[in-house]
Amino acid sequence: MTNGQPIRNMPLPSGTPSWGSSWKKAVKDNYGHAMTIGSHGSNMSYRDCYLSLDPTYKDKHGLPLLCMTFNWKENDIRMTQFMKKQIESVVDVMKPDHVDYHFKNYGAEYDVRPYQTTHNVGGAIMGIDPKTSALNKYLQSWDVHNVFVMGASAFPQNIQYNPTGLVGALTYWSAKAIREKYLPNPGPLVHA
Template identity: 50%
Template sequence: MSRAYTNPLGVQLGQCSYCGFCEKFGCGNYAKASPQTTILPVLLRKPNFTLKTGSEVLKVNLDSTGRRATGVTYIDAAGETFEQPAELVILSAYILHNVRLLLLSGIGQPYDPATGKGLVGKNYAYQITSSVNVFYDDKVLNPFIGAGALGTIVDDFNGDNFDHAGKGFIGGGFVGVVQTGARPIETHPTPEGTPAWGSAWKKAFARDYLKTATISTHGAVMSHRGNYLDLDPTYRDVLGRPLLRMTFDFTDNEHRMSDFLTDRAAEIGRAMNGREIRINRRTGSWDVVPYQTTHNTGGAIMSADPRSGVVNRYLQSWDVPNLFVLGSGAFPQNAGYNPTGTVAALTYLAAGAIRDQYLKAPGPLVAA
């Protein structure tokens, strides 16, 4: 919040003081939008609302036809299992857990990359990133301070905003400098040739931490037949259920696009007149070790008919009409833009359809 604000539900949010610890931390001023600062204070006062923390849904329960959800089975923090009956079930966990619950509950046909048949887990996609560090001797930039809204983005190379003729790839992404809080334990750019550890690394880190600007690129990833989600045949959780397995790698298309974006970022970095720059390209196969993004999509994709996807335009399950699956699992591809804005828009669309159509006449929804 740029200034104190009372939202339409009467919940008060404070003014941002630019303390610098926005990302991955709670806000002491209640200036950052999250459920506990925007809606939970109102819901907790309603007699027909119960929030059960420390609980995990194990599966969606179905009737004998397999076409109707009867509720969910969940386990609480004490390890006790309960069945919660429900006329309407909404999966609103993160995309990966939503897909896992569909698979564990036997809802829909799991995707098989060998045959191309099945839909649940299909079209999983990620995003591809790179960066350029600009090191200064005479500018103190305090990278640990800043809010996400203070970023500067170049959108000229995103999607179809530019001519792809002769580029050798489809898709695109943005180039930007986004101050979201450079945590010292996680963020330690050093110039090319700096040892990865030891006293020379410590000296370079101490010299450059406050005086480094980072230009990031953030590119789209197209869905591919070999990238998908399924239940792991070997590994289990503490309750003995299969873990979710992610099979994914970048293709040549993503690498060519990322190299193009990285070259544009390097041009900007050189024009910023620092002491030197370091170009950090994304090379080789996808690797879980370096942080990239947290924007997973697909696995429960939206479609115009039940032969092509898991949910309809209102995020209603084609197979179980009283089940709605929210989130970016509905995305058929992963765009160069972050998914949150579109996820919110789709959620509003689904909520409106549930209120205005489904509750009045439960069953498959038709496009308005």
């Protein structure tokens, strides 16, 4: 739960009016008596999931926009369906008055509109080989040594968990390398 925020997070039973005295009564009756159970699954790297420059759409400067080619794979749906069974068994023991389930089913298409705790990653992948990655272990571009890329774009796949902590740690790691290694002697920090 997001600490009981009454407007931002007030799960109400299906069929509850979205305003008025009936809505207020439902909020009163359900506040502090509702919860969510969620699951997160990893999303692996696939060759047909990638970022590219869009051939059609451009920004106000005439530059191509970023295009994301992605959809759920069978393994992604199998993971969520497995977790659905685990969560349903927990919920059954709790004997709630009301339950709403929201799990991806086979055939589901990727859609950014409903919130789904996605943390999109990739685009400037970190690795040990410049032929298969864009950045070295210090988040430094293999091609242009004075370009460092901080962020989850360095990850080849979503690691299932919110990447913010790891992004922060890698940023500190990179900043330390920039300060201690790069600034005194500009150039590639890793030689391929």
